[in-house]
Amino acid sequence: MTGVQPPLLDVRDFSLEFRTRSGTVQALQGVNLSLHKGEIVGLVGESGSGKSVLSYALLGISDRAAKVTGGSAVFGGLDLLTAGERTLADLRGREISMIFQSPRTALNPIRPIGQQIEDVLRRHAAARGPDLGTSLKQRAVQALREVAIADPERRVHAYPFELSGGMCQRVMIALALACRPGLLIADEPTTGLDVTTQAAVMDLITGLARERQMATLFITHDLALAADYCDRIVVMHAGHAVESAPTRALFGSARHPYTARLMSSTPGASSTLASLLPVPGSLPDLKRNDLPACRFAERCERADARCRTERPLLDAAAEHSAACWHPMHLPAPAHV
Amino acid sequence: MTTGGHLRHVLTENPVTLLATGMFVVLVLMALFGPWLVPFDPLASKASAALQAPNGTHWFGTDALGRDIFSRVVVATRLDLGIAFSAVFMSFVIGMPLGLAAGFFGGWWDRIVSRLADTIMAFPLFVLAMGIVAALGNTVGNIILATAVINLPFYIRVARAEANVRRSAGWVEAARLSGNSDWRILAMHLFPNALPPAMVQVSLNMGWAILNAAGLSFIGLGVRAPAPEWGILVAEGAAFIVSGEWWVSFFPGAMLMLAVFTFNLLGDALRDIFDPRRRT
Amino acid sequence: MWSVAFRRLLAALPNLLGVVVITFLLTRAIPGDPAAYFAGGAATQEAVEQVRRALGLDKPMLQQFFIYVGNLAQGDLGQSLTTGQPVLKELLLRLPASLEVVLLSLLLACAIALPMGVMAATRPGSWMDQLSRLITTAGVSLPTFFTGLLLAYVFYFLLGWAPSPLGRLDPVYSPPATITGLYLIDAALAGDLALWRACAGQLVLPVVTMTLFVLAPIARMTRASMIAVLSADFVRTARASGLSQTTVLVRYALRNALLPVVTTLGMVFGFMIGSSVIIEKVFGWPGVGSYAIDALTASDYAPVQGFVLTMGILFVLLNLMIDLLYVLIDPRVTIES
Numbered sequence: 016m017t018g019v020q021p022p023l024l025d026v027r028d029f030s031l032e033f034r035t036r037s038g039t040v041q042a043l044q045g046v047n048l049s050l051h052k053g054e055i056v057g058l059v060g061e062s063g064s065g066k067s068v069l070s071y072a073l074l075g076i077s078d079r080a081a082k083v084t085g086g087s088a089v090f091g092g093l094d095l096l097t098a099g100e101r102t103l104a105d106l107r108g109r110e111i112s113m114i115f116q117s118p119r120t121a122l123n124p125i126r127p128i129g130q131q132i133e134d135v136l137r138r139h140a141a142a143r144g145p146d147l148g149t150s151l152k153q154r155a156v157q158a159l160r161e162v163a164i165a166d167p168e169r170r171v172h173a174y175p176f177e178l179s180g181g182m183c184q185r186v187m188i189a190l191a192l193a194c195r196p197g198l199l200i201a202d203e204p205t206t207g208l209d210v211t212t213q214a215a216v217m218d219l220i221t222g223l224a225r226e227r228q229m230a231t232l233f234i235t236h237d238l239a240l241a242a243d244y245c246d247r248i249v250v251m252h253a254g255h256a257v258e259s260a261p262t263r264a265l266f267g268s269a270r271h272p273y274t275a276r277l278m279s280s281t282p283g284a285s286s287t288l289a290s291l292l293p294v295p296g297s298l299p300d301l302k303r304n305d306l307p308a309c310r311f312a313e314r315c316e317r318a319d320a321r322c323r324t325e326r327p328l329l330d331a332a333a334e335h336s337a338a339c340w341h342p343m344h345l346p347a348p349a350h351v
Numbered sequence: 352m353t354t355g356g357h358l359r360h361v362l363t364e365n366p367v368t369l370l371a372t373g374m375f376v377v378l379v380l381m382a383l384f385g386p387w388l389v390p391f392d393p394l395a396s397k398a399s400a401a402l403q404a405p406n407g408t409h410w411f412g413t414d415a416l417g418r419d420i421f422s423r424v425v426v427a428t429r430l431d432l433g434i435a436f437s438a439v440f441m442s443f444v445i446g447m448p449l450g451l452a453a454g455f456f457g458g459w460w461d462r463i464v465s466r467l468a469d470t471i472m473a474f475p476l477f478v479l480a481m482g483i484v485a486a487l488g489n490t491v492g493n494i495i496l497a498t499a500v501i502n503l504p505f506y507i508r509v510a511r512a513e514a515n516v517r518r519s520a521g522w523v524e525a526a527r528l529s530g531n532s533d534w535r536i537l538a539m540h541l542f543p544n545a546l547p548p549a550m551v552q553v554s555l556n557m558g559w560a561i562l563n564a565a566g567l568s569f570i571g572l573g574v575r576a577p578a579p580e581w582g583i584l585v586a587e588g589a590a591f592i593v594s595g596e597w598w599v600s601f602f603p604g605a606m607l608m609l610a611v612f613t614f615n616l617l618g619d620a621l622r623d624i625f626d627p628r629r630r631t
Numbered sequence: 632m633w634s635v636a637f638r639r640l641l642a643a644l645p646n647l648l649g650v651v652v653i654t655f656l657l658t659r660a661i662p663g664d665p666a667a668y669f670a671g672g673a674a675t676q677e678a679v680e681q682v683r684r685a686l687g688l689d690k691p692m693l694q695q696f697f698i699y700v701g702n703l704a705q706g707d708l709g710q711s712l713t714t715g716q717p718v719l720k721e722l723l724l725r726l727p728a729s730l731e732v733v734l735l736s737l738l739l740a741c742a743i744a745l746p747m748g749v750m751a752a753t754r755p756g757s758w759m760d761q762l763s764r765l766i767t768t769a770g771v772s773l774p775t776f777f778t779g780l781l782l783a784y785v786f787y788f789l790l791g792w793a794p795s796p797l798g799r800l801d802p803v804y805s806p807p808a809t810i811t812g813l814y815l816i817d818a819a820l821a822g823d824l825a826l827w828r829a830c831a832g833q834l835v836l837p838v839v840t841m842t843l844f845v846l847a848p849i850a851r852m853t854r855a856s857m858i859a860v861l862s863a864d865f866v867r868t869a870r871a872s873g874l875s876q877t878t879v880l881v882r883y884a885l886r887n888a889l890l891p892v893v894t895t896l897g898m899v900f901g902f903m904i905g906s907s908v909i910i911e912k913v914f915g916w917p918g919v920g921s922y923a924i925d926a927l928t929a930s931d932y933a934p935v936q937g938f939v940l941t942m943g944i945l946f947v948l949l950n951l952m953i954d955l956l957y958v959l960i961d962p963r964v965t966i967e968s
Binding site: 076104105107108112122126138139176190191 | 865867890
């Protein structure tokens with residue numbers, strides 16, 4: 016068990032579906048996830064695995080068609096999934112913040128960035144902040160300074176289109192962290208940025224997280240990136256959380272066949288094109304009502320009848336757990 | 352989905368579309384066969400029957416000269432639809448090639464044609480129509496010409512936009528390389544591609560052209576009494592509104608509204624058929 | 632920003648030139664004899680020749696054009712045959728009457744259409760959305776003269792709420808002292824409440840008629856623009872930051888959504904000027920539109936062409952103003968290619 020303290024965010028058995036014209040999409044099923052204070056957890060999976068859907072639902076900003084069908088997500092004693100809109104709105108930006116990909120379009124294009132930060136500060140006026148006596152403008156400048164934006168007094172008047180992608184992402188981070196939230200959800204924050212900027216942004220996020228003991232949920236499809244920055248990784252596949260482990264343990268001995276496949280399809284420094292193996296098949300159509308219990312079953316060479324009918328679950332108590340009936344690298348059972 | 356299947360789907364999915372199509376058919380029938388179907392001679396005046404409210408014999412009542420309004424309204428369909436159709440047809444036939452050429456060739460073509468369209472659009476269009484009719488003479492032909500001129504920019508724009516998008520497309524290059532002349536490409540390939548949005552435009556323009564023609568007649572341009580045309584019929588009844596004989600203006604006006612409404616709905620339906628992405 | 636504004640100004644010049652050229656053609660390059668056209672049907676051959684010489688119609692086309700432009704620059708739009716007055720003078724005298732209706736209608740239309748469009752966008756598919764769609768489609772299909780007459784019938788004849796639609800002011804009253812030419816403002820400035828109410832009463836029907844016509848494009852554009860903006864990334868960020876519903880809707884979404892609406896206003900003005908001609912006829916309103924129609928019916932052509940030219944120029948200038956307004960409110964415009 017990671018740490019003795021209870022988790023900051025405890026998601027149990029979370030299920031969610033989307034009602035669309037062409038059918039009901041079972042986007043999430045029975046997902047378990049927990050974050051502790053100061054922990055950086057990577058949520059990894061292919062596009063469509065439900066990672067972003069999960070985070071939007073936690074904040075209560077899901078699409079209209081989304082419907083929570085079960086489970087709980089307890090944050091600081093409050094179940095986010097059943098909380099009222101007003102309660103959630105108070106939490107957003109103040110206790111839980113989120114940053115998104117495509118930072119330039121994620122900022123209001125016709126409003127100076129300083130004012131956008133001030134809007135958030137003003138909204139959460141009772142928010143914890145180092146200097147409650149200083150003006151909003153000064154606090155906005157300070158927020159920009161904390162994300163290493165040079166010349167913040169001048170930049171505070173800039174519009175997003177005048178800034179580079181990397182700078183816009185810093186602004187978004189400043190916006191998200193202005194009220195010192197306890198939990199940050201970063202949804203693919205570096206997608207679309209060049210490699211050096213990626214590293215700079217990730218360093219910034221993880222640096223601030225460590226410094227403020229802020230729990231961070233880092234959502235990405237890039238396993239290698241997650242490996243570099245996260246303490247623990249949770250792998251998602253087709254709406255299920257399939258493996259959860261400390262980073263080193265995951266890369267040392269991945270237990271879920273999907274994780275293993277993911278790793279062998281991720282380029283490393285010494286990979287050759289020939290050595291990369293794609294994950295066979297594709298994500299199952301989540302509108303089907305005849306999905307196998309383990310949704311990886313149809314793409315897995317280790318699958319058998321049990322996998323199709325009985326759903327394997329993540330063991331919440333274990334440090335390294337895989338939702339699989341036939342995991343890989345399992346330590347030999349004691350009685351054998 | 353096949354075009355036929357798609358067509359059926361659109362027609363049945365939205366009952367309003369079906370209604371609009373039905374109304375369109377009725378209008379066309381009225382325009383074609385109206386004069387033979389009406390109970391009274393639209394031009395026959397009868398002083399003794401003047402200004403009768405709607406009743407069993409005269410369903411829409413009679414006007415100041417005792418003429419049956421129902422007959423006049425039905426017969427007017429031919430003139431109004433005829434004017435609108437001719438004007439839109441003219442606009443289409445002149446505007447589409449100009450727009451396609453402008454979009455495809457660019458350069459001087461584009462500059463001149465765009466300048467022409469911009470200049471027309473620099474005027475409030477109804478005012479320009481007034482000016483054209485005043486200059487050329489007060490005839491039905493000139494109404495059609497004026498309406499055609501003010502509608503030109505819409506077709507030029509649609510065609511130009513389509514041609515512009517496609518002129519650098521791969522298959523156009525391929526067609527060129529395999530020996531097709533530019534004109535052939537324009538006619539055989541670009542034009543059919545530009546048709547769907549143009550058709551939507553045509554339907555919407557028809558509604559607008561009818562409104563325009565009626566508006567011009569209302570203020571005394573174009574069609575002259577005693578010819579029945581919806582705008583003139585409303586004008587004839589305008590004086591009686593304040594004394595309470597509402598039917599003289601009401602029925603032609605309502606008919607006018609129905610016709611324009613029909614074409615607007617049809618335009619929306621056509622847009623649904625040809626461009627499902629835009630459906631809400 | 633100034634360079635962009637200047638460029639927009641320059642872009643308006645060809646349009647102005649186009650307006651002048653077309654009105655020139657409409658007055659000179661017409662079938663028949665332009666001199667007879669302007670001299671009027673009842674003119675003698677001698678009078679026609681006089682007009683020909685006075686207007687320089689015996690000279691080559693290009694020279695005529697320069698004479699025409701020269702005249703315009705001096706404010707000479709010709710003379711009305713029926714009133715004997717210079718056209719420009721009469722147009723300027725009657726312009727405030729038309730403007731009063733147009734401006735009030737625009738204000739009223741925005742006051743109704745903007746909230747309607749926003750509501751329809753925030754609740755897509757709801758009965759509110761469907762209802763506003765119905766109203767807007769009906770609004771576009773209704774001929775203005777029909778709406779005007781219908782409103783006059785219902786509210787004047789049947790209900791007696793509106794005053795008789797016979798013009799700008801009941802003859803019992805005398806118009807307020809001219810300061811702006813807009814009766815509502817002038818009456819207010821004169822402090823005459825009874826007069827103000829009389830003027831306002833006469834304005835109701837024409838303004839409502841024009842508003843109904845103009846509601847549609849504004850509401851449609853607002854709705855479409857709001858729907859697009861509400862699904863934009865930055866709105867999601869705003870919501871994720873916990874900003875209140877009102878802040879997100881107004882300060883973030885609406886301000887951005889209004890940009891395309893502003894550009895729509897240019898098109899809307901064109902329709903308004905066109906429909907004001909008809910509305911003035913229906914309600915006996917003494918504006919520039921009815922001036923042109925009366926002249927037209929009397930085969931007095933100089934006022935008609937003067938009217939077309941003036942409205943054309945007004946329209947170009949209005950669009951220019953809207954363009955400049957847009958430059959002011961959208962900070963991104965400075966980086967034009």
